[in-house]
Amino acid sequence: MVNLAIFSTKDAGLLSHIKIVLVETTHPGNIGAVARAMKNMTMTNLWLVAPKVFPSAEATARASGADDVLAAATVCQSLQEAIADCQLVIGASARCRTISWPEMTPRECARLCAVSGSYPSVAIVFGRENSGLKNHELDLCHYLLRIPCNAEYSSLNIAAAVQVVCYELFVAAGVQESIPVGDKGECPLATMAQMESFYAHLYEALTDIGFMHPDKSKSIMRRLRRIYNRSRLDTKELDILRGILRMSQDNQKSK
């Protein structure tokens, strides 16, 4: 696992109307990995249509802490049963077919299911590892979900596919806040006045060590300003840099 920190706390309830349905999954490890992928994105409603092996120790091992999702999973024998209460069914399996279904990307799917609020109960259905969904199962779907991928190598692991879809749902459900680059939380960013005072100090210190030639000082200072302006310094960082300048000046004076 990768210990990824939290972007922001989302309301787990926001996606509770969306169930993930796995049809005749062959490898129990994949069922566990799907449970983990779902829970990572606050989704917990898992349905298993005629799984080959379930429950199983392998599924629990791969669930890696999402065994509550496994324990709460509903096992049934037909896709009809799993989707009976849904208003919207999206099938995430797509080979080339003579009859084409209306299609959507995971992002479009997320916009429709997680944001619009038009559908009180939604199923996203994933087919068998080797052969996907059969045509009579696709007949039950309103849309086909296609994950953008390599034309030459388009077969995603089922848990990886679920991860991508649940990630898009989670992102869509949350407020689309962008993390401002350079906002580092603990310390306030330096004001322009503090930056000006730093640049004056920097100029003075560079003059002291003999780095500033009258004909070049202007362009050098411009370049240095660009470096530190890009860096978006906070007040603590400014203190450190000014500490260095002071120390350099003290050394100079003691010569």
Added chain:
Amino acid sequence: MVNLAIFSTKDAGLLSHIKIVLVETTHPGNIGAVARAMKNMTMTNLWLVAPKVFPSAEATARASGADDVLAAATVCQSLQEAIADCQLVIGASARCRTISWPEMTPRECARLCAVSGSYPSVAIVFGRENSGLKNHELDLCHYLLRIPCNAEYSSLNIAAAVQVVCYELFVAAGVQESIPVGDKGECPLATMAQMESFYAHLYEALTDIGFMHPDKSKSIMRRLRRIYNRSRLDTKELDILRGILRMSQDNQKSK
């Protein structure tokens, strides 16, 4: 696997400047699953820093047809080695830390790396399954990548995390708009090797002027790295800063 159809055919070359780096991966199966996740999104440049077991039959099995990516993977012994030729390094591991790094989401990362075209060589680094990246490895990163996820259950499987990031890169690479990021003119950006040599020089110069106390030097250097990493220096700017360090040292010696 899920037989997911192709959204659109993309030029595989579009993402060839981005390498995925795995640091000290414990489970060989995860390495295989990462190779598959990459290839699904047309990415093939995989670096393994001191993997516990590699090559292995388990990795090949989980790669499931992406064994060409495994075969072409570069194994090395340090993160420094893996990122030496990169201008931008993004670390995908984040526990709570006292010093916080500038952060981005996978979507922001994709906009920056896959669309802007500002960085000829990019590394996205994934840490150990159980403990992520260590602080001294994060010191080498310009940004921390945070995957939006469940606050109560935030540990994604490493291959699932790679899948989400590569998916966002692939989707972004298909977007034909270019976002100019910090126009820095004609000079090439400094490589990580050049930055390391600058940091070594900076440490030396700060020691010379008596700024470095043995008990504080580590945290001071970490803060200084963050400042200059954020600033994304080009080679000319690096020359100026090293000129200042040299001048300061010459002054010191002439005391």
